Amino acid sequence: MDPTRLLLLCCSTLLTLAASGTASRNCPDLTVDSCLCSSERSKGLGRQKSVYVKVVCSGGELMETLQPSLLPNKTVTLVLSHNKISLLKNRSFIGLNSLEKLDLKNNLISTIEPGALYGLTELRRLDLSNNRIGCFTPEMFLGLFNLQKLNISGNIFSTLIPGLFQELPSLNTVSFKAESLICDCNLKWILHWSATASVKIGEENTCEHPSHVRGLIFDILKEDQLTCDGPLEIPLFKLIPSQNQVVFHGDRLPFHCTATFLADATDINWFHNGELMRTNEDRGILVEESIIHDCCLITRGLILFSVDMEASGSWECQVNTSHGSVIKRVEILVLETGAPYCPAERVINNKGDYRWTKTLAGVTAFLPCTQSPYISILHQERNMELEAWRKCDRTGHWAEEDYSGCAYSHEVTRLLHAFSLMEINSSNVNEYAEQLVLYTGGASSFTDKMDVLYAAQMMEKLVPFVDHSNQLSDAIIEIASNMMLVDDQILWMAQNEAKACSRIVQCVEKISRLSLSNKAQVLSKVSRNIALEAVIIKPASFIGMTCIVYQKTSSNSVRPLIHGNGNLHAENTRNQNLIVKCNNGNISGSLLHFSAKSGKKYGLFAYTVLPTLRYLTTDVAEKRASKFSSSNNIR
Numbered sequence: 001m002d003p004t005r006l007l008l009l010c011c012s013t014l015l016t017l018a019a020s021g022t023a024s025r026n027c028p029d030l031t032v033d034s035c036l037c038s039s040e041r042s043k044g045l046g047r048q049k050s051v052y053v054k055v056v057c058s059g060g061e062l063m064e065t066l067q068p069s070l071l072p073n074k075t076v077t078l079v080l081s082h083n084k085i086s087l088l089k090n091r092s093f094i095g096l097n098s099l100e101k102l103d104l105k106n107n108l109i110s111t112i113e114p115g116a117l118y119g120l121t122e123l124r125r126l127d128l129s130n131n132r133i134g135c136f137t138p139e140m141f142l143g144l145f146n147l148q149k150l151n152i153s154g155n156i157f158s159t160l161i162p163g164l165f166q167e168l169p170s171l172n173t174v175s176f177k178a179e180s181l182i183c184d185c186n187l188k189w190i191l192h193w194s195a196t197a198s199v200k201i202g203e204e205n206t207c208e209h210p211s212h213v214r215g216l217i218f219d220i221l222k223e224d225q226l227t228c229d230g231p232l233e234i235p236l237f238k239l240i241p242s243q244n245q246v247v248f249h250g251d252r253l254p255f256h257c258t259a260t261f262l263a264d265a266t267d268i269n270w271f272h273n274g275e276l277m278r279t280n281e282d283r284g285i286l287v288e289e290s291i292i293h294d295c296c297l298i299t300r301g302l303i304l305f306s307v308d309m310e311a312s313g314s315w316e317c318q319v320n321t322s323h324g325s326v327i328k329r330v331e332i333l334v335l336e337t338g339a340p341y342c343p344a345e346r347v348i349n350n351k352g353d354y355r356w357t358k359t360l361a362g363v364t365a366f367l368p369c370t371q372s373p374y375i376s377i378l379h380q381e382r383n384m385e386l387e388a389w390r391k392c393d394r395t396g397h398w399a400e401e402d403y404s405g406c407a408y409s410h411e412v413t414r415l416l417h418a419f420s421l422m423e424i425n426s427s428n429v430n431e432y433a434e435q436l437v438l439y440t441g442g443a444s445s446f447t448d449k450m451d452v453l454y455a456a457q458m459m460e461k462l463v464p465f466v467d468h469s470n471q472l473s474d475a476i477i478e479i480a481s482n483m484m485l486v487d488d489q490i491l492w493m494a495q496n497e498a499k500a501c502s503r504i505v506q507c508v509e510k511i512s513r514l515s516l517s518n519k520a521q522v523l524s525k526v527s528r529n530i531a532l533e534a535v536i537i538k539p540a541s542f543i544g545m546t547c548i549v550y551q552k553t554s555s556n557s558v559r560p561l562i563h564g565n566g567n568l569h570a571e572n573t574r575n576q577n578l579i580v581k582c583n584n585g586n587i588s589g590s591l592l593h594f595s596a597k598s599g600k601k602y603g604l605f606a607y608t609v610l611p612t613l614r615y616l617t618t619d620v621a622e623k624r625a626s627k628f629s630s631s632n633n634i635r
């Protein structure tokens, strides 16, 4: 004998010794590690005094039930819970004539062969809960003449067939709560049977499906609540692929549909664009037979062996029962193998920097919004999907796109956008306007046409409140004046996009219309870049009007007329405001005289209005006014 074999022999002897040690003297033949044997009294009647045994093999790795011959004949309790048993074979427990309690809960049992429990003539309690049993048949319970308590809860059955417990004459308590169970007309028989056979159905037996009985205790349901007439509800219904697919001409494409099997003859049908599909060898279409699994699931497959162009469109799986049908569909887009692509492209816009990858024709590409340091308040509130998309059309050209879900990358734009969405009412309008004056103070550094658009939008929202507040018209003039500091190019783009500049000027014009009345016949507003002079005139006596607009310059230097910085000292600011002087009639000597005296051609602007004009508004600014296309219009 070589040394290796000697060692093995030695070890197996040790193992046997160790195992028999665990199983104890009550079970001399049982050599399974996870089993414990102890003595117990029988609860059966008329038994002579004798040693009864309880065998517990719980929480181990048992793949099948124990050989009955390994267990003492006097085993009264057998606990095999929390193992990995998947099958109960015919006559699995034969010879255990004294067994009163069998616990098989929390295993993986899916099949119980007919007669599996045969011979357990003394069995009182059987726990089969939390397994994977879908089909229960009366033959599974053959020979259990004394069974009183049965627990089949936590299995995967969707119904229980009539007469299921007919082999169990002593049954008095049954538990059958299961998430998959449908409490419909097919369970009516249980109400009758439990009444006539005096079987208790515990309160834990609540229903899950259909929804109108969810959470209700089965035993207190009325017969007419167990109905099959409601809308069809299928607890489980799954179509694979579940998402729309893009496939290439010639690909193999399998579909698979799974649904809860309902007692009323469920079947699955396949449709393509509304047409019932059958196997068609010429087109390479195979519609498989429906398969019913464990009495509780039905599946059916469909295979397209070589996808052709006609396969585009909607593919539908229909579950058909005698009480109606439900459908799931998925869209398939078939592309020619040589289908074009949209090229990879980098897009930098006011929502950030986006690198679109090469994308197949017909496909919509998505990109997460470029991370910006601050997420706008708006997005946080609405918890929006922060994604941009871009469509690649069928010819391989980038088509529609949408970045609106993304925040602006410039803080100013983001701020103006969020601010433009706020509600204005009479109580917050002045505060709102003051805030906007501040925001637009830095207009010279605005870089996005959207900034101008939002400013125009907000001014339009402010204008209707003007008749309430003189302060407000000052603020609007100030905002308009600020907006004239925006770079010409950007103003031009904003005007092109949505006439933003015209709209800003119109806002200023509306102020005069809203403010002038019998009491206030003259309105005069000035700011650094805009002067507004409005008068009500009597047409009969109107002889024309001449206005002159100028701006003071500092004594020692040629000071720029316009400053981008909104935080100038108030005195300074006031000094920079335009000055307007108007006289009735033709350019008068005094005004001309003034102009000559000031000695500066710079900043002088004169207007003469014909007497035929009845209503007059003049928005005048020096040369920068030309930015605003309609700023010279006089009505």
Ligand SMILES: *[C@@H]1O[C@H](CO)[C@@H](O)[C@H](O)[C@H]1NC(C)=O
Pocket (backbone or CB within 6 Å): 073, 095
């Ligand atoms: C136990 O059962 C075996 C086989 O069925 C039998 O040979 C043996 O005599 C029985 N022992 C007792 C104590 O009943």
Ligand SMILES: *[C@@H]1O[C@H](CO)[C@@H](O)[C@H](O)[C@H]1NC(C)=O
Pocket (backbone or CB within 6 Å): 090, 091, 113, 114, 115
């Ligand atoms: C179970 O076993 C018995 C005898 O061992 C046999 O007569 C019977 O046909 C078997 N049943 C099944 C379903 O295999």
Ligand SMILES: *[C@@H]1O[C@H](CO)[C@@H](O)[C@H](O)[C@H]1NC(C)=O
Pocket (backbone or CB within 6 Å): 105, 129, 130, 151, 152, 153, 154, 175, 202, 204
């Ligand atoms: C049946 O089994 C389930 C799951 O193990 C358990 O929650 C329930 O209490 C059992 N019912 C009875 C009456 O013991």
Ligand SMILES: *[C@@H]1O[C@H](CO)[C@@H](O)[C@H](O)[C@H]1NC(C)=O
Pocket (backbone or CB within 6 Å): 269, 276, 320, 321, 322
């Ligand atoms: C769906 O089921 C109904 C009733 O069982 C039957 O009349 C009908 O033909 C079925 N439809 C299909 C497409 O099989």
Ligand SMILES: *[C@@H]1O[C@H](CO)[C@@H](O)[C@H](O)[C@H]1NC(C)=O
Pocket (backbone or CB within 6 Å): 423, 424, 425, 426, 427, 428
């Ligand atoms: C005005 O709006 C603010 C905030 O939107 C709100 O709190 C306030 O109650 C409103 N006031 C009136 C008079 O509607």
Ligand SMILES: *[C@@H]1O[C@H](CO)[C@@H](O)[C@H](O)[C@H]1NC(C)=O
Pocket (backbone or CB within 6 Å): 544, 586, 587, 610
């Ligand atoms: C204004 O006066 C000038 C010269 O004084 C004259 O030529 C012109 O016709 C006058 N215009 C009007 C509208 O009266």
